[in-house]
Amino acid sequence: MSANAAVRVRFAPSPTGQLHVGNARTALFNWLFARQTGGTMVLRIEDTDVERSEARFEDQLIADLKWLGLDWDEGPDIGGPYTPYRQSDRLDLYREHAQRLLDEGKAYLCFCTEAELQKEREQALSEQRQAIYSGKCRMIDPGEASRRQAAREAAAIRLRIPEHPIRFHDIVRGPVEFSNEVVSDPIILRSNGMPVYNYVVVIDDALMKITHVIRGDDHLSNTPKQVALYEALGWPVPEFAHLSTILGADRERLSKRHGATSIANFRDMGVLPEALMNYLALLGWAPSGGTREIFSREELIKEFSLERLTPSPAVFDMEKLYWLNRHYIKQRPVADLYQQALSFFVRAGLLSPPGESGQGASVMLPAGFREWFLKVLELRLPAVDRLDQLPERASLIFNYDANAALADPDNAEVLNWPHTDAVISRFTFKILENESARAGQLTPEEFRAIVNHVKAETGTKGKELFHPMRLMITGSHSGPDFDKLIPILEEGSRLQLPRHVLSVFERVQAFAKARTK
Template identity: 50%
Template sequence: MKRVRFAPSPTGYLHLGNARTALFNYLFAKHENGSLILRIEDTDLERSKKEYEEMLIEDLKWLGIQWDEGPDVGGNYGPYRQSERLEIYYKYVDKLLKSGDAYYCYCSEEELEKEREKAIAEGRPYRYSGKCRNLTPEERADYEAQGIKPVVRFKVPDKTVIFEDIIRGHVEIDTKEFGDFVIVRQDGMPVYNFVVVIDDALMGITHVIRGEDHLSNTPKQIVIYEALGFNIPQFAHLPIILGEDRTKLSKRHGAVSVRALKDDGFLSEAVFNYLSLLGWHPKDEREILPKEEIIKQFRIEDVNKSPAIFDRTKLRWMNGVYIREILDLEELTKRSVEFFEGFGYKADFEFYKKVMEAIRDSIETLMDIKERAKVFFVDEFPFTDEIVAEVKSDPNFYKVVEIFYEKVKGLDKLTKEDFKTITKEIQKEYGFKGKALFHPIRIALTGESSGVSLDLLVEVIGIERVKFRLKRFLEYFG
């Protein structure tokens, strides 16, 4: 069985780049009838926080990603937090020390800095000199007597590491480019490039799908796999995600975390759909696809090498399609309630549902509710200086509103059909039509020159509120 993992560090919100990585691992596992493992890489004790882990899990679930094993669901290969696996790591550190594939290094920061400065002066990339590679037991004892705490370094063999990346193809990297690297810090904490190998090997990971920023780590990990006699997984390094200005996606491009998109009113299905197209596309070039269809068509071999561009405008468009055409009204309204309430628009569910039905064709995210729904909730809106001037300059403006008010003031209900019937009567009796008829009514009812269809508006807000708004206009300008 094919097994993949998503292994985030709980040091902040789930970035879109990491979310895309999680998504592609999920799609691969589902397409191949394999397993997805969620592993929490929390060995950075200073920056890792439990609340971030909880938010990561919450955001992944919101996005629609489910895993088969993990810290919250268990599994046969736990623990699934690195902070709970330290004894396992130390066992393999000891194994490498005994085999001679690792050694204690007592070099101080000052010594290492001098080596770096020398390398820079000679115009060559820095690589640790290997000074502590062959210390005698006596030399080690002397360092220990001085109270110097060592790091543990992996003894890198001189060779060219070769592997076939599923996305990038043939890769060759000479180990001279990085030299002996640290696998355990002075404080006794094993480092990423070491623990990730132990975890992936013991958890039976067959494919490592991750961002291309990890490409330089891969040869370091391969030599550890080889030293410990582990099976080496297949690697697939995903292309980087860029902003529309072709620079690396960052906060200056706006909301770049899953949490921020959720808060901005994007739907999880739309975000799932959009992220799946960042570096991959279906054979038929469709852009709006349900999750099941994406899983069916997804092949990791079809992922592009070139960077993917995060286009917020396109994401908004796609989200709008999901709002208008895909989510049913009941579900859309359920997800909208917290936005209505957050904007101070208080009503019962059925009223929210009527408003959503009226505005869904004109919004792209649920944040758009704030402006689009305002006319359904605010009865005492201001009349701008521009509107005041317009009303005063056209005597028919006030007259139209007055006529309309006289037509509706005796009614106990006002449906869309009633509105159409009344406006037709006004056209026939007084000759007002088009903008001359509907613009004054709109201003009286909304204070705005454009917006939702008036027949929808009057039916949703009800006759009493229609009367209130019309009477308020007439008193204001009378």
Template identity: 60%
Template sequence: MQSHKTRVRFAPSPTGLLHVGNARTALYNWLFARHTGGDFLLRIEDTDLERSEARHEAQLMEDLSWLGLGWDEGPDVGGQYGPYRQSDRLDIYARHTEQLLNEGKAYRCFCTPEEIEAERRRAAELHQPQVYSGKCSRISPADSLARASAGESFAVRLRIPERPLRFHDLVRGEVEFTSESVSDPVLVRSSGVPVYNYVVTVDDALMQITHVIRGDDHLSNTPKQVAIYEAFGWPVPVFAHLSTILGSDRERLSKRHGATSIASFREMGVLPEALVNYLALLGWGAEDGKTETFTPEELTRVFKLERVTASPAVFDWDKLHWLNRHYLKQSEPQRLAALAWPHLPLPPADSSSPALQAWVERLIALFLPALDRLDQLSEKTQFIFRFDETAAKQNAENAPLLSSEIAQKVLSAFAARAAAFSGAVTPEQFKLWMNEVKAETGAKGKDLFHPVRIALTGAHSGPEFDKLIPVIEEGSQLGLSILNIRARIERFVGA
């Protein structure tokens, strides 16, 4: 008996990494289930035994969990409609195939691949639809059974009724396909392996899925699936086919547009809440037409499938980075430190002292305004851990700033004060030196600050000195390979 509760599923194939398009599909299913108080199922479609791998299944589940898309039923948590791996359901498909054959709603097709190809070529030559002729549908049940019993190889095909196949799509409205365009589809190959369209329909029906939300690349599969529902007398679910995601060049999003797997976004230091927020906006928008930041809880409250657009969505890295910056600034320092640790040349976080933990939090806070992603920390903090005075001097942007007479005077005056000083340099001490250098040399503005900044950081722009100085000094005192202020200026001037 069909449940009145909303039930949706995400059914990936474990043949590779979870990518943006499938992740958005999972998110929309999850949001719809949570918004309606329904169930979200995870089903693993692993009938492609040659390409399916356990490691891909584990990665899929890890990525979904990282995104916060927990499931109510699935291969790891069970449920009353299991098993939740298609490879464990082959006997179920076999029983239903036998039912269709016995009821005359499916038939054995003894045509060889060569015969099918010959039919296709003839149809092409006559400019006719390249579909199966259905000649095996006219074999009597007794002859069909006798040929099968004699060991003749056969596939199983569904009899498509001679009428249009219709279904309602929440994104596209009413959709209709002619029976001629569908032909009699194969349900079970001659190898005995059931095809995708067959097993997905049986699974969705038996698991009482009420809404099928998936990518529009499945749109042409839907009439075949509707025919299977009708053959068994099962209620047809509501469909929602999501638009394609495009790259900036308006071509289908792929690896050539940059990272597209959820694992790669995670490694880059994109926060899950930022990615979830962004994925939600790829084809959906708020009712007010302007709100763009949503926590998962807020999305759950406001998400409606009726607001999903049929127009293709363009993946915008700038928009994703903008959202990630928003959530980075809202995150707790301890969390950011843990996430950023792998991007810094530091000892393992679990063996580090509280003092180092606190220092890392200050380091991240210093560079956070300039970050789109946490993996950018590696490059932006490089001068703190590995200061290269030779490269700084040879830099094309720095050389003109250092070659002037006033720059040499500023560096000489600053170095003299640093050499005569012992102990940690504080922001106050640094400010005092800069005022004295200014009075001694007459330099001011860029002429005063650019040479010193280049000598300490290798660049003429960067974080504010009053925040940078303590990070460098404290880092050098923690036993890290960090040159302090005095050593930096001495090496730079002496190099």
């Protein structure tokens, strides 16, 4: 590992929107490699596209990366030895090196207008040729070129692509070669003085001493231009690792129309960061042996290797992410999830009417609430893929509508069973006369005694016995164990909650009333 002692990698996003899972996965692989090798992780902001870049996106990017559990050793927020880490602050550097290339004859001034270039391109395309720059300004005498420039003629700076094939090594794909006839002389500095991405990325990576460029494979075709640039500048070419694309279920490149794709989306859905990290790591990478799927951060750092990256594109599978999320939800102590879970209930208006006490800000909740709510979570957490499903899955606690239960076609069968009426009336009678139940203090033991009583009196058992009672208590013939549910209902009814939780007694009473109507 000593050969890797000086590993320096970077994640270089554009602040033009939300952090997307594809980019997050690139960031993750860079980070894993850095952490594993004891190398350095650099965060650099690529904001040379002035029109689309926004400062607020940069803040969000940083927040999203941190949420995922990533960190970095150098970056715009913390500085470092190769400052600045924002491209818009490095313009002088880009101009300086462009001038050097010009002086050394490795680049030249191009006076072609956009209209001319456009025409050239169309011509090439119509002849079914590769649309590359003709190189017509290559031959302009440097003296003449500087005269024209001095005369304020608009000029861009182009790199001279060498007359030999460009080869480089990609860790994921092996040796890659491009014929020089296929790569045009790229513009490195626009006529307005602004540098172009393919150029700045090289300047920055080289100046920041990046040793391994790990990025999406949409950059693979740009790499020959960049390699030519390194060579023209006389700088060492880094190792490349081009990551496969992440696709949607329709095998098209993953985008907004595939639903949740940004890190913020997943966070807001109640996907846990460790689940997302684990899932992302498995997209395009597999451990040696290939049978292990669950990895903690530390295990990923230990097991990860660039050599085991897969070159083929991967379809993002939400179901598998949910499987991991379910796994990590069960791993976490419920108390860990308390705050976040609570916010979903508040948002759903279950613990405070929405709009009244704000967006989940300071909800006044009674003493004893926390203990009770943890029981609710304990009960319903195993039933969710993501935390935002919690309120809906817990609605049997917060919502009760006897009329709806009686009208629900799903319940028709149970309601029509021959013994249902007997069970309902015996059960209603026993609950309504029970002192504990009246006080909202019914215990699971007392409840079981009542159940046994009804069982004996009606001669029913199993479904015939339980489904009608379940219906009366929850409005549905299926649901969680009574032993766990009864205490939650009873305790909930005694808490002064913004929305009253009905006790067993209140439910049975409401059901009986609705039924006699």
